[in-house]
Amino acid sequence: MKTPKVFGIGFHKTGTTSLGQALGLLGYRVCGDVATADPLIGERALGFARQLTERFDAFQDNPWPIIYRELDGWYPDAKFVLTVRDTESWLASVVKFFGERDSPMRAWIYGVGVPRGNEAVYRARYERHTREVQDYFRDRPGRLLIMDFGTGDGWEKLCPFLATAVPAAPFPRVKPTKPRRKMWL
Secondary structure (H helix, E strand, O other): OOOOOEEEOOOOOOOHHHHHHHHHHOOOOEEOOEOOOOOOHHHHHHHHHHHHHHHOOEEOOOOHHHHHHHHHHHOOOOEEEEEOOOHHHHHHHHHHHHOOOOOHHHHHHHOOOOOOOOHHHHHHHHHHHHHHHHHHHOOOOOOEEEEOHHHOOOHHHHHHHHOOOOOOOOOOOOOOOOOOOOEOO
């Protein structure tokens, strides 16, 4: 039996790196963020996703949260993990991490690529995404897992959801302090 795809669909700075490392420890081939600096990401995201979903088993960071509906259509047996955190804590982390750096990916997601000075826009989009994902999967038990690493969620929630054994390793708790190298096709 082939393992279903796993899509992390939480926004950046919600523990996406921790989720990716956890999935890697469970044996998944993990794809992280893709083409964040591509000025045409909004037009190309689905094409990138089509290519990458053939090569990897699990996905985290961007653009995955924005295209979860399409991914669900392509992979009806897939599992989705929505990583969340307290809105104000999330917003402070986004502003601290990205500051005044512009990004085509964030412009696509939020309508503006710079978080500092646009906090209300970012807050509203983050909260809307969380509500929309929960509403979308509301009547489909077993397809969506919501994890909040800030409250201690870890293997005890993830492994039963994925029907896998808990590994001997501790659950990864990663706090990136600077942007990582971006994956390109």
